[in-house]
Amino acid sequence: MAVVHEGEHHEHPAYQRHHFVSMEQQKESASFGMWLFLLTEIMFFGGMFTAYLIYRNWYYPAFVAGSHTLSIVLGTTNTAVLITSSFTMAMGVWCAETRKRGGLILSIILTLILGLAFLGIKSVEYHEKWVQHHVPGLRFDAMTFVHPKAEPGQPVEPGLPLDMAQHTEIYFSLYFAMTGMHALHMIIGMGLLVFMLVKAMRGAYDNGNIAFIENFGLYWHFVDIVWIFLFPLLYLISRHQ
Amino acid sequence: MSELETHHGEEPHIVSPKIYVLIAATLLICTALTVAASYLELGPWNAVVALGIAVFKATLVVLFFMHIKYSSKLMKLTVFAGLFTFLALVGMSMSDYISRAWGSF
Structure with a gap:
């Protein structure tokens, strides 16, 4: 265009990159990129979910017996903790959008505490597995599934034949692979939360440049969704079989 | 304007x-x-x-x-594409798995 109109260089924030036409376009591009990353994450976890599906069909009695060793109380508590942390993170995004620095800092701290609570409960569960020789590897012992001990207040589990009992190691391998990768995502997320907490306290988000917080919110909710599927698959669906 | x-x-x-x-x-x-x-x-x-x-x-x-309910069509389509690809890959793996033994019964 040869003619430069009056007012063509309209107001835009300093953090708008020069190659974007508008802030909407910049924001759209950032969240589009974040979603593409999340799609690769769906494929990554999807592979493990598919492996779980196939092996569960293959070694069904072993997967049922393995599932019975998990604590429904701890699993349910952790689900509630993680959903609440997703809620506090959503509130953090809202505080950032409405430029409430104090609310944002509080939301990030609450999300961090709930994330720590989740990992704490998870480590209690992992420790129990270690004590019971259910961690795959040299310490693994399938004999507890051949001759199950009577738990107080619970019906005695029927024993498995030795070859099927040994396949419980596959259940626990998938259990540790899936919950372990999920926990790793949470640890990475909590590192990013600390980073955002420091920046928020310095007032870095007060000018409305909050793409990082919004995209972190997407990541944190994605980790929540992974757990929403892990919980019923690992803990619940084999209760009665 | x-x-x-x-x-x-x-x-x-x-x-x-x-x-x-x-x-x-x-x-x-x-x-x-x-x-x-x-x-x-x-x-x-x-x-x-x-x-x-x-x-x-x-x-x-x-x-x-x-926020997908309030997002643009591009975002909605992106999420749908991810879901579709995931289901297609799981579906194809499963169809392979259930049909492996066909003919051997």
Whole structure:
């Protein structure tokens, strides 16, 4: 265009990159990129979910017996903790959008505490597995599934034949692979939360440049969704079989 | 002036805390429901109910916590493409797995 109109260089924030036409376009591009990353994450976890599906069909009695060793109380508590942390993170995004620095800092701290609570409960569960020789590897012992001990207040589990009992190691391998990768995502997320907490306290988000917080919110909710599927698959669906 | 307006577009949609509270409460209720349902003896339906509730919960998280309900068509299509690709890959793996032994019975 040869003619430069009056007012063509309209107001835009300093953090708008020069190659974007508008802030909407910049924001759209950032969240589009974040979603593409999340799609690769769906494929990554999807592979493990598919492996779980196939092996569960293959070694069904072993997967049922393995599932019975998990604590429904701890699993349910952790689900509630993680959903609440997703809620506090959503509130953090809202505080950032409405430029409430104090609310944002509080939301990030609450999300961090709930994330720590989740990992704490998870480590209690992992420790129990270690004590019971259910961690795959040299310490693994399938004999507890051949001759199950009577738990107080619970019906005695029927024993498995030795070859099927040994396949419980596959259940626990998938259990540790899936919950372990999920926990790793949470640890990475909590590192990013600390980073955002420091920046928020310095007032870095007060000018409305909050793409990082919004995209972190997407990541944190994605980790929540992974757990929403892990919980019923690992803990619940084999209760009665 | 109309030229300028096309550059400005709409204000980005801000999802209100009310909706977040409502969705979080629904998610917690659904968690209680799925745990309660796991104590019922439903045979093969236990897995169907548990996964059905999980899909419902995940949908709420994507639509409201992740703002997809209020996002552009490009974002909606991106999420749908991810879901479609995931289901296509799982579906193809499963069709391979269930058809391996055909002809050997």
